[in-house]
Amino acid sequence: MSAPSYAHGVGDVALIGETIGENLAHTAARVPERDALVSCEQGIRWTYAQLDAAVDRLATGLLRSGVAKGDRVGLWSPNRAEWTLVQYATARIGAVLVNVNPAYRTHELSYALRHSGTKLLFSARAFKTSDYAAMVAQVGDELQELERVVFFDDDPAWDELAATPADAAALAERAATLSFDDPIDIQYTSGTTGAPKGATLSHHNLLNNGFLVGELIHYSEHDRICLPVPFYHCFGMVMGNLAATSHGACMVIPSAGFDPLATLRAVAQERCTSLYGVPTMFIAELEHPSFAEHDLSSLRTGIMAGSPCPIEVMKQVIDKMHMREVSICYGMTETSPVSTQTRTDDPLELRVGSVGRVGPHVEVKVVEPDTGMIVKRGETGELRTRGYSVMLGYWGELEKTAEAIDAAGWMHTGDLATMDDAGYVAIVGRIKDMVIRGGENVYPRELEELLHLHDDVVDVQVVGVPDAKYGEELCAWVRLRDGAAVGEDDVRAFCRERVAHFKVPRHVLFVDEFPMTVTGKVQKYKMREATIERLGLDTMEVEGR
Structure with a gap:
């Protein structure tokens, strides 16, 4: 059995x-004279x-x-x-x-x-x-x-x-x-109702998650961590800053925003031992014309997260960037963020085919979403997590908090996953329709509600479609008022003025109707399939959705 x-x-x-x-x-x-922070652009050490x-x-x-x-x-x-x-x-x-x-x-x-x-x-x-x-x-x-x-x-x-x-x-x-249980940080994460929710996190949540992530990649005061990932996100401020300061390692800021050349230069000049990024960042560094001019031999580890890494990219990161101990992490803002992580000695196939095993002092289970009953190993269900890392709640949102965290303390991630016999977790889909674009989580409902404010838009539905660079991109299906003279660029411009760039739809299709069920529900999976066919997109399977 x-x-x-x-x-x-x-x-x-x-x-x-x-x-x-x-x-x-x-x-x-403990380590007063060790480098704590280097900001390359600012000339600060x-x-x-x-x-x-x-x-x-x-x-x-x-x-x-x-x-x-x-x-x-x-x-x-x-x-x-x-x-x-x-x-x-x-x-x-x-x-x-x-x-x-x-x-x-x-x-x-x-x-x-x-x-x-x-x-x-x-x-x-x-x-x-x-x-x-x-x-x-x-x-x-x-x-x-x-x-x-x-x-x-x-x-x-x-x-x-x-x-x-x-x-x-x-x-x-x-x-x-x-x-240490006091709330100390609010991070806004897009919500399916359109309004972002403020995940509220404590000292205990954040400090321990950063510390334990660093433990699994063997940080010490001798490590120097290159951080091109944004600090506003848990990737930068927790997995980066707090992992560093809890071990006495050095935080290296290559540039204000991601710049592949500045990142390569920082690693080489500061002799960094660790480098962070989403897969698209590593791809940009590997493909940079001056890549070979930079000595990256000091690297041994790092973290790749945000979206799945193609196997060929992982091979290059290990071979060309010397990151033999690179780790894959999975989590969400509401869990501080990391719940599962690959270990430094995991084989290549597990670093690209899974998101690792559960982290220390954390529990995970895969359940049948409707009943909450745990499924057997190898079967698909919703991933749920419990432990020190689960947020205090959504700021000022008791009902939404209760929807996300059940009475037993389990955080409902909304991710569909499998767990193998060795405990390795693979993310195979989303219960909800969140789109992951280059590591940024985008909820179509937020963009749909925004576009409904456009005077010439009658109705709109947004789906995620495959993209070779970002993993997924947004496609807006738009129904216009009769006689409206609105083009794709007009829709994008309307969004660009009001929301972050990663939420602006790359693809815009003007349609007369949406595929619907007999009960009147929009069939987004059919929209996604039709978009792929209509635009001739790569039909690669985008994991993590």
């Missing part, structure tokens, strides 16, 4: 029972003693400016040294960091700040084509609880906060009021 699809990750090391601020202080005391002192200064500045325990502090910026300072300074005083996606436009920015009740916002002035300062000004009247905006560049307010003399007594007084 086949075993049930249940696995418990036995831990060789105990969970950390302290706050993020305490953990950083302990690391700084801090030891752990310097990082810890800088965090103390900013944390004291926040205290003196009236930031209380539990106050929400927004952070809207691409990767830079200041991002990391704010991350650790807010944790040190018990403020709740609100991560704002650098790709957000005004509608999304306003929603996140209003919904979270953000009191103070730290922001870059601009990034690429986004004028953050102008967008903040545009939505300012909508944000009744936002008291102050501080920009990182050319703003005396930032200089003053960051240079505040550290007050050890005041910091100790605040620290005495903090618990």
